[in-house]
Amino acid sequence: MTLTIRKASENDDAVIAAFGRKTFETAFGSENDPDDMQSYLEDAFSEAQIARELKTPGTTFLLAFDRSHLKKRVLVEVHGGPELQPAGILQHSEELKQGANTEIGPKNYCEIASNETLVGYAKLEKSLPPACIRESNAMELGRLYVTAHHMGKGIGSQLIQACVDEASRQGYKTVWLGVWKRNFRAQALYERLGFVRVGTKTFVLGADVQQDLVYAKPL
Ligand SMILES: CC(C)(COP(=O)(O)OP(=O)(O)OC[C@H]1O[C@@H](n2cnc3c(N)ncnc32)[C@H](O)[C@@H]1OP(=O)(O)O)[C@@H](O)C(=O)NCCC(=O)NCCS
Numbered sequence: 660m661t662l663t664i665r666k667a668s669e670n671d672d673a674v675i676a677a678f679g680r681k682t683f684e685t686a687f688g689s690e691n692d693p694d695d696m697q698s699y700l701e702d703a704f705s706e707a708q709i710a711r712e713l714k715t716p717g718t719t720f721l722l723a724f725d726r727s728h729l730k731k732r733v734l735v736e737v738h739g740g741p742e743l744q745p746a747g748i749l750q751h752s753e754e755l756k757q758g759a760n761t762e763i764g765p766k767n768y769c770e771i772a773s774n775e776t777l778v779g780y781a782k783l784e785k786s787l788p789p790a791c792i793r794e795s796n797a798m799e800l801g802r803l804y805v806t807a808h809h810m811g812k813g814i815g816s817q818l819i820q821a822c823v824d825e826a827s828r829q830g831y832k833t834v835w836l837g838v839w840k841r842n843f844r845a846q847a848l849y850e851r852l853g854f855v856r857v858g859t860k861t862f863v864l865g866a867d868v869q870q871d872l873v874y875a876k877p878l
Pocket residue numbers: 686803804805806809810811812813814815816817837838839842844845847848
């Protein structure tokens with residue numbers, strides 16, 4: 660797998676909303692009340708909410724792409740001459756197996772090869788830390804999700820490292836996070852990467868008030 664991690668732009672709101680919703684529901688849907696889950700998903704992963712977060716100073720989304728597993732051809736209609744204008748020209752897009760042919764004639768369409776698949780994301784945010792975080796110059800790792808199909812391949816670890824590097828680059832002294840107390844595998848991963856358990860905080864999912872463990876890593 661060829662993994663690339665890049666910062667999201669304001670144009671990524673719809674992609675992050677859909678991906679964030681799907682990965683959160685897949686991870687925790689079966690262990691929570693469906694009404695609580697639905698209400699949380701609608702609030703936290705609406706396109707409007709993600710668009711707001713993308714514009715919020717101190718919030719950074721990092722997106723992890725697998726650039727190797729699928730060859731995608733995007734067919735675009737070219738308006739007004741040979742120059743390819745990315746905005747507003749998308750007419751048809753198809754994911755094709757590498758090497759497949761298309762019936763659409765070459766005259767009006769050209770193909771751009773793109774083989775990126777979003778496989779994970781993380782969100783860093785300058786939020787109000789719980790009392791157990793003593794360092795005031797602290798950044799929260801607010802979300803960390805990898806698609807079920809890609810788990811256990813090192814993507815989560817690389818995203819965490821990218822978050823640590825980014826927070827450090829921005830001058831923060833600590834990265835902290837909350838993790839559900841029943842999410843043992845994620846806790847094991849954070850501990851392996853140098854995060855230390857420092858306390859607890861509440862997390863509200865719909866009407867359900869849950870306990871999260873708080874972990875922190877000094878930078
Ligand atoms: C936690 C998560 C981001 C880790 O990403 P990842 O790419 O699987 O992580 P890595 O491959 O770098 O490391 C694997 C380690 O992650 C942890 N892990 C957590 N959930 C896992 C899962 N469902 N499958 C595999 N590993 C998982 C384990 O500690 C594993 O270590 P192990 O190989 O010794 O079992 C990912 O599993 C995930 O999205 N889980 C569901 C959502 C979640 O729990 N997010 C964290 C919220 S605080």
